Amino acid sequence: MxxxxxxxxxxxxxxxxxxxxxxxxxxxxxxxxxxxxxxxxxxxxxxxxxxxxxxxxxxxxxxxxxxxxxxxxxxxTPELWTLVLSHRTQILYIADISFVVMYLELVPGCLVLESGTGSGSLTTSLARAIAPTGHVYTFDFHEQRAASAREDFEKTGLNSLVTVGVRDIQGEGFPDDFSGRADSVFLDLPQPWLAIPSAGKMLKQDGILCSFSPCIEQVQRCCDTLRTSFTDIRTFEVLLRTYEVREVKIDGWQTDDSGSLGSLPCKRRQLSSEEGGNGRDIPSSSTVMARPSPETRGHTGYLTFARLRSLS
CATH class of the missing domain: 3.10.330.20 (Vcp-like ATPase; Chain A, domain 2)
Known part of the structure; x- marks a missing residue:
């Protein structure tokens, strides 16, 4: 070892x-x-x-x-940091992040290239996945954004696992130093198809690329470009539905024939004399109910994965 x-x-x-x-x-x-x-x-x-x-x-x-x-x-932790970090750009959340880490097949020791860095939400999880012997090289064209991300990685203790560079990957591509060395490449760019040829040169044989795009038109053009040198091209949309589980008081509400609570507001049902109640209110009780959260996050973006085609 x-x-x-x-x-x-x-x-x-x-x-x-x-x-x-x-x-x-x-x-x-x-x-x-x-x-x-x-x-x-x-x-x-x-x-x-x-x-x-x-x-x-x-x-x-x-x-x-x-x-x-x-x-x-x-x-x-990376999960909590995603929820509290400063939003310099739109960020990826836990559902998309976990999907990306799995489909990029990240393990300790991997070398990962990322563009753009943005707020660094995904970068923190990439770093944990490849720790302690791997490294993430992340690039952003915006110098101040890159500097802010660098400060955040120092705060969270990731500066030994993450290197932040200032570079226009769409226009210049990735540095030649990484040619044939990257296990995975992640792109979060408005025109990812411009960076795909460079990403292909950086990847090892059988390496994996992921592109995140909010619009389906970006996905279509990205996939057209990927077909020249990649295979196993797949696109996913991750939709997460959360539930609220809480205890509520029933307070003697009547139920319909299906056993569900009637619509609110409703009158408290009284026990009849035949039921031994002499008109008294049914005593309050409580039950645990689950319902979808009214603030469930919908579409965030599309994740397109592809594997570098073997030359042999």
């Missing part, structure tokens, strides 16, 4: 230290990334939380404010 460079481990101490990045969790849709500083404090609707009280506690701890309110201190 190859020795592992300790500097390339994507890990964090299980106990919080001064200078660590933590995810402050209020509820599933309210989270915030905070850098721990011994002399600082976090103030929110629950009160004031002193950072000095956090130091030494294990990640996952429940901490209390001066008013008795509480939050949880979570480790900055």
């Amino acid at each position: 190859l020795p592992v460079d300790p500097a390339k481990k994507i890990a964090f101490n299980r106990h919080i230290s001064d200078g660590d990045l933590v995810i402050v969790y209020e509820r599933h849709d309210i989270m915030k990334a905070v850098k721990v500083c011994e002399n600082s404090a976090l103030q929110n609707r629950f009160g004031v939380f002193k950072h000095s009280d956090w130091i030494g506690k294990p990640f996952g701890s429940k901490v209390f404010s001066n008013k008795g309110g509480f939050v949880y201190l979570l480790a900055p």
